[in-house]
Amino acid sequence: MENKRGVIGLIQAVVFDWDGTVMDYGAQAPVIALKQAFAYFGIQVPLANIRLDQGLNGLAHTKKLLRNSQIGFEWLSNYPDDSLNGAVEKVYQQYQRAIGPALKEAAHFKPGVKELVDYLNFQKIPYIATTKFPQSWLAQVLPLAAQQGFHPKANVTFEPGDTASSEINQIVDHLAGLSVTRPQNVIRIGDMPRDMLTGQTIQALSVGVVEGGQLIGLSEGEFDLLTIAEKNELRNQAVEKLEAAGADEVINQINELINLIVAINDVDTRHAAYQTVKD
Structure with a gap:
C-alpha cells in the first residue's frame, strides 16, 4: 500500500510524543x-x-x-x-x-496506549519517544513508564539551548540506529501541531491524536463531564489545527493507530495472529 506521503511496504518504526500522547491525559x-x-x-x-x-x-x-x-x-x-x-x-x-x-x-498511560504498545511489540515494530522536557525531568518518569510497559529504544529530550534542529537531528540519528531504511515508513504520532511539523521534516507519516491531547487540554475527568456536543466541538477544533499543521492522518484515540498500521502493512494474517494471542 502507498499513501499520500509515500509509505511503501511495512512500517519500520514509530516516533511517539510523550506528554499528552502516551501519558498525562490532557498534558496536565x-x-x-x-x-x-x-x-x-x-x-x-x-x-x-x-x-x-x-x-x-x-x-x-x-x-x-x-x-x-x-x-x-x-x-x-x-x-x-x-x-x-x-x-x-x-x-x-x-x-x-x-x-x-x-x-x-500524571505518569499514567492514556486510554489505548497499552493496547498499541502491545501490538507494536508483537509486530516487532521499534519505537522511540520525544519530549520538550530536559533529560533530568524525563528521568523521573521513565521508571513509572517502564512499569506500565513503555520501553522506547531511545528518548529525545529538549535541553536548555536546544533548537528544533537539535530535536530533528536526534530523531534522525536514533532512527538510523534502528536500521530504518526509508523515513517515509516511519510514523510520527503526537497531539500538537509541532509534532506534525516534525514528522514532515523527517519525511515521516504524521499522525495526530486528538483525545487527551494538549489542544483540548482538559483532564480526563473534566472531559468526561462535557456533553457529547461539547466534546465533538473540541475534537473538531483539534482536528482542524492538526490538519492545518500538515497531519497526514488524524485519529481520535491512540489505539486507532493499530488499524492504520494494519492497512499500511497489509498484514491481516499477522494481525489475526496477534488477536488470537491477545484473546
Whole structure:
C-alpha cells in the first residue's frame, strides 16, 4: 500500500510524543506545576488562563502569564519592590521545583496506549519517544513508564539551548540506529501541531491524536463531564489545527493507530495472529 506521503511496504518504526500522547491525559502536569508556582507566592491563576498557552515551555509560559495585566498587577501589588523580570525568575524557579512531582503524579498511560504498545511489540515494530522536557525531568518518569510497559529504544529530550534542529537531528540519528531504511515508513504520532511539523521534516507519516491531547487540554475527568456536543466541538477544533499543521492522518484515540498500521502493512494474517494471542 502507498499513501499520500509515500509509505511503501511495512512500517519500520514509530516516533511517539510523550506528554499528552502516551501519558498525562490532557498534558496536565505543566499546567498544575505552573498554577502551584504562582500559588506559592499568593497569586491564584485560573486554570483557563494557564491553558490558553498550553504547550509553551515553562519559562516562556511564565513570562506570558506575568505579561497579563491582571496577573502582573497583582504581583506588583503584592511585591512592590520587585520587578516583573524578577517575578519571572522567582516563579520559574518554583515551577522547576513543582514540575517533578507533577510529572510523576500524571505518569499514567492514556486510554489505548497499552493496547498499541502491545501490538507494536508483537509486530516487532521499534519505537522511540520525544519530549520538550530536559533529560533530568524525563528521568523521573521513565521508571513509572517502564512499569506500565513503555520501553522506547531511545528518548529525545529538549535541553536548555536546544533548537528544533537539535530535536530533528536526534530523531534522525536514533532512527538510523534502528536500521530504518526509508523515513517515509516511519510514523510520527503526537497531539500538537509541532509534532506534525516534525514528522514532515523527517519525511515521516504524521499522525495526530486528538483525545487527551494538549489542544483540548482538559483532564480526563473534566472531559468526561462535557456533553457529547461539547466534546465533538473540541475534537473538531483539534482536528482542524492538526490538519492545518500538515497531519497526514488524524485519529481520535491512540489505539486507532493499530488499524492504520494494519492497512499500511497489509498484514491481516499477522494481525489475526496477534488477536488470537491477545484473546
